[in-house]
Amino acid sequence: MTRKFLSSLSVLLILTLSIFGTAAAKSKTEITGISAYETSGNILRLEISYDGELKMENISTRITGNIFSIVLNNTTPGRISRISGTRIDDSAFVKKITVKDADKNSTRIRLILANALDESACKISIQPANRAENSSAKVIVDINKSALRKIDDYDEEDVQHFKAGDKVIVIDAGHGGSDTGAVGPTGLTEKEVCLAVALQTEKILQKEGMKVVMTRRTDVDVAGRGALNVGELQARVDKTPPQANLFISIHCNAFTNPKSHGMETYHYGASAEGQRLAQLLNDELAKFGGLTNRGVKAANFYVIKRSKCPASLIELAFITNPEEEKLLADAKYQKKVAGAIATAVKKFFMN
Ligand SMILES: [Zn+2]
Secondary structure, three states, X not given: OHHHHHHHHHHHHHHXXXXXXXXXXXXXXXXXXXXXXXXXXXXXXXEEEEEOOOOHHHEEEEEEOOEEEEEEEOEEOHHHHHOOOEOOOOOOOEEEEEEEEEEOOEEEEEEEEOOEOOHHHEEEEEEOOEOXXXXXXXXXEEEEHHHOEOOOOOOHHHHOOOOOOOOEEEEEEOOEOOEOXXXXXXXXXXHHHHHHHHHHHHHHHHHOOOEEEEOOOOOOOOOOOOOOHHHHHHHHHHOOOOOOOEEEEEEEEOOOOOOOOOEEEEEOOOOHXXXXXHHHHHHHHHHHOOOOEEEEEEOOOHHHHHOOOOEEEEEEEEOOOXXXXXXXXXXXXXXXXXXXXXXXXXXXXXX
16 A cells, blocks of 8 residues: 555656656757658658757768767757667668767767668758648658668778777787697687787778787787796786777687687776776677677786776687687688677777
8 A cells, every 4th residue: 555655656756857857958959759761762761850949050970880870969869768779670771779868968869770871871951840730840861772881791891981090909919929828629729819810800990090009910929938927918918008098808718628618708897998898899799600608707817907998808719619619710700700899899989
């Protein structure tokens, strides 16, 4: 009885708060609806309804590969903000729509498309409210579907759209030189897999306009032959320039049981940004690998603990597992892994 009374009281409170909330936000334009659909004219149309004033100069857009984002300044997402991750089921082109406050004064809407997009494919216009037809004012984004390009795995062309300017990424290929790292059943060494993936990652990130610092680009001990383990690891940390944004260390897992399998990513426990990076890397690597996802974990590994910037360590797969060793040796697979790492890096900076 008491509980029932309390819950109806809290409903009343919420209602009252939302009424005051609406009244207080009235000065700001409110986004009242979003829809996406395909027109007969080969157009994918995004309609954003709003209540209040909105000018073209309040609208900015950005295209990053297959992500189209539009930011509406001096607006509030209002109740629309609850529509997060909406799927448009009848469109083969739109995978997801997300809405959130970009900051206190603007709303950001993102279309996650099935295909990459060129800037020239989008046309934006404002359609005023029509009182006679009882339709609200709308921002209309028309995307020419013929300009959507197919994405086959991680095409290097797709990532060129992202201009990361001054971002500096440190890529650490695990082991090297006198230290082979783990060795697979056919003799594949961890150090060669890490280097191959690291070099591919460097290539893709550079194409995106980012600066890449490699802890090693050849089969060497970074601290010099004979250095103690800690010295070797510190030498990798020391390669990080002061302006570095991210540190990513690439490794392969190993275990005595050849059945152990899967991929996992690590961050240093106290680093929230490191955790975000590890999560993004994990998400991207899980997308295509077909490997068991062992998740995102916290650890005190030397390089991520001592890193001067947000850091993550990746265990790509178990080199001691015969099937995963085969994958790790495959140049095509290495390239896919590198593409996933680059995508995660890109997403890190998009938030
Ligand atoms: Zn290792």
